[in-house]
Amino acid sequence: TILYSIERMNNLQALQESNERYDLVSKATNDMVWDLNLLTGEVYRNPEGWKKIFKTDYDAVKFGSEEKWVEQIHPSERENVVKKINSFKDNPSLQQFELEYRFLKEDGNYAYLQDRGYIIRNEQGKAIRFIGATQDISPRKEAEMVLKESEEQYRYLFENNPAAIIIWNLENFNILEINSSTEKNSGYKREDLIGKSILSGGLAERSEPILELAGKALKDKSFRETHITRIISKWGDKIYIEFVSHRIDYMGMPCIMALGNNVTERVMLEKQLEEERTKAQKEMTNAVISA
Numbered sequence: 001t002i003l004y005s006i007e008r009m010n011n012l013q014a015l016q017e018s019n020e021r022y023d024l025v026s027k028a029t030n031d032m033v034w035d036l037n038l039l040t041g042e043v044y045r046n047p048e049g050w051k052k053i054f055k056t057d058y059d060a061v062k063f064g065s066e067e068k069w070v071e072q073i074h075p076s077e078r079e080n081v082v083k084k085i086n087s088f089k090d091n092p093s094l095q096q097f098e099l100e101y102r103f104l105k106e107d108g109n110y111a112y113l114q115d116r117g118y119i120i121r122n123e124q125g126k127a128i129r130f131i132g133a134t135q136d137i138s139p140r141k142e143a144e145m146v147l148k149e150s151e152e153q154y155r156y157l158f159e160n161n162p163a164a165i166i167i168w169n170l171e172n173f174n175i176l177e178i179n180s181s182t183e184k185n186s187g188y189k190r191e192d193l194i195g196k197s198i199l200s201g202g203l204a205e206r207s208e209p210i211l212e213l214a215g216k217a218l219k220d221k222s223f224r225e226t227h228i229t230r231i232i233s234k235w236g237d238k239i240y241i242e243f244v245s246h247r248i249d250y251m252g253m254p255c256i257m258a259l260g261n262n263v264t265e266r267v268m269l270e271k272q273l274e275e276e277r278t279k280a281q282k283e284m285t286n287a288v289i290s291a
Contacts, residue, residue: 031133038089038128041066045134053113053136056106074102074110092125100137112141164241164260166203169253170214173197176250185241185262187234203231205238213245217256223247228263240267 032049036042042065050058063069073081081101088097097117102110117132158165164182168175175193183189186203199207209229217223228242241260248257 031135033133034131036066036130036132038066038130043069049134053111053134054105072104074104077101088119088130089127092121095119097130097132111136112138161259164262166198166258166260167248167250167255168198168258169255170218170247171254173199173210173214175203176253176255182260185233185239185260186231192234205230205232213256217245217247218254221247228267240264 032046032053034043034045043063045058045060045063047058050056063072070078070082081099084097084099088094095118097115097119099115101113103113105111114135114137115132116135117130119127120129120131121127158177159179161179162181164185165177165179166175166182167177175196175198178188178190178193182193188203193203198204199210204210206229209227213225213227216225224244224246226242226244228240230238230240233239240263242263243258243260245256245258248255250257
């Protein structure tokens with residue numbers, strides 16, 4: 001009995017020292033350190049780390065077991081998280097793990113948490129302990145969502161813009177992006193143009209204006225120019241497009257984003273009016289000479 005009491009005291013002292021180490025680690029980081037005993041289902045969570053994440057005192061009764069913790073995971077993610085945890089336990093070759101999920105806080109809101117940790121196994125390879133650290137990644141996740149929404153809005157505006165849009169690299173002239181209006185106006189599909197040089201992709205009847213434009217844009221980061229150029233469609237038609245070209249940085253590269261409108265009818269009408277004007281002037285000159 002005395003030996004049992006001494007052993008128990010030693011175990012309690014070792015546990016206290018271990019918890020104190022967790023507390024010291026937590027003071028040096030914003031993570032919450034935890035230790036899950038898989039044989040009993042009980043878990044120790046560092047109170048100081050808990051307070052940093054959740055801004056409340058740790059309740060060991062409410063959150064001191066694996067089961068209680070899982071109950072707080074968002075219902076739409078709970079089943080998938082449990083499956084992952086079980087797969088970690090059942091894979092004897094796995095030593096490290098990582099999880100992301102939403103966790104219900106006491107104020108009724110959800111926090112995005114990330115768990116990273118180490119799996120301790122017995123000689124038979126059975127998982128007996130998870131030791132890990134929990135981090136609140138809500139700010140990062142919220143920023144990612146804002147960025148995703150912004151990208152989706154940009155993609156929607158890009159794809160559904162009535163103007164033809166072409167993005168091409170100023171250094172190698174390769175076409176990086178086109179929208180559906182470009183396909184509609186030119187007859188070329190994305191696979192016909194993406195990765196091809198704008199000088200040889202069929203969109204340029206003459207390369208000299210493009211080379212001149214590229215030279216100007218490379219020298220001026222705020223470059224913007226409006227010009228009318230004639231392209232050859234996939235059907236062989238010659239189409240006049242009025243492009244507004246902007247210098248942009250796209251995927252870390254200097255590029256031109258050109259927005260174009262089909263002005264073929266306007267150009268042809270102007271040419272017709274000019275021809276009629278020239279013809280009338282000639283007729284007037286001939287009549288004066290004859291008189």
